[in-house]
Amino acid sequence: MNTVTEHQTISTEEARAKLAWIQDQINSVTDEIGVVADTVRFVGASKAQPLATIRAFADAGITACGENYLQDAISKIDELERYELEWHFIGHIQTNKAKQVAERFSWVQTLDSVRLAKRLSAARLDSHPGEPLNCCIQVNVDNEPQKAGVSAEAYDELVATAGELPGLKLRGVMAIPQPYPELAQRRESFKRVKTMFDDTSPRQPQHWDTISMGMSDDYLTAIRCGANLVRLGTVLFGPRPPK
Numbered sequence: 494m495n496t497v498t499e500h501q502t503i504s505t506e507e508a509r510a511k512l513a514w515i516q517d518q519i520n521s522v523t524d525e526i527g528v529v530a531d532t533v534r535f536v537g538a539s540k541a542q543p544l545a546t547i548r549a550f551a552d553a554g555i556t557a558c559g560e561n562y563l564q565d566a567i568s569k570i571d572e573l574e575r576y577e578l579e580w581h582f583i584g585h586i587q588t589n590k591a592k593q594v595a596e597r598f599s600w601v602q603t604l605d606s607v608r609l610a611k612r613l614s615a616a617r618l619d620s621h622p623g624e625p626l627n628c629c630i631q632v633n634v635d636n637e638p639q640k641a642g643v644s645a646e647a648y649d650e651l652v653a654t655a656g657e658l659p660g661l662k663l664r665g666v667m668a669i670p671q672p673y674p675e676l677a678q679r680r681e682s683f684k685r686v687k688t689m690f691d692d693t694s695p696r697q698p699q700h701w702d703t704i705s706m707g708m709s710d711d712y713l714t715a716i717r718c719g720a721n722l723v724r725l726g727t728v729l730f731g732p733r734p735p736k
């Protein structure tokens with residue numbers, strides 16, 4: 494057994510307290526805006542977190558984790574199999590990695606091209622027939638040149654194409670707004686994502702239900718703007734240890 498990765502970094506009790514605190518934070522906002530608390534959920538953005546930390550949170554009751562790096566993720570998925578966590582891929586996907594992502598994850602939040610959609614769908618049909626891969630389209634909401642995600646122009650085509658693919662279940666949108674220092678500016682970006690979501694007419698509207706936006710710094714603002722899935726790293730697990 495590897496003593497480095499198995500080192501206990503946080504106790505299950507501490508993890509339980511942290512989960513309860515996050516849930517309280519979320520509940521205070523859902524109360525404030527008048528939505529049912531359990532319509533908003535979070536995934537633990539567990540990239541770079543050691544196995545022992547994720548395991549403590551799994552023991553404490555976390556149900557969903559998001560990972561950015563395929564190789565790290567696969568070993569975590571294998572090691573934590575008995576918890577039956579819902580694994581979300583939240584990093585950029587190179588098309589040659591699509592097959593493994595489709596096989597090992599139940600969600601992809603970073604769908605950003607027609608080519609990737611086709612690859613994911615084909616691989617998913619092979620590995621999980623009858624169990625389509627849940628997908629969110631990543632939108633580059635602030636049109637940042639270096640950032641992943643589709644532009645508003647490419648969005649409609651991707652919605653149309655991905656909506657036709659039998660291996661995918663198109664659930665909604667995901668965005669990482671520009672990290673403006675002012676929350677007021679991020680709020681404008683979040684609202685644009687919400688508007689895009691609302692204005693979309695997907696082929697299977699019954700599955701169109703997810704707005705993934707908000708991270709440690711701004712998840713409460715994101716929920717106020719309509720997010721129903723937030724991705725929490727440091728606020729939940731603590732600072733990411735250096736690699």
Ligand SMILES: *Cc1c(COP(=O)(O)O)cnc(C)c1O
Binds near residue numbers: 561708709726728
């Ligand atoms: C790392 C990461 C997060 C979480 O970031 P924190 O600021 O630590 O909460 C959320 N989403 C994505 C896509 C990430 O890569």
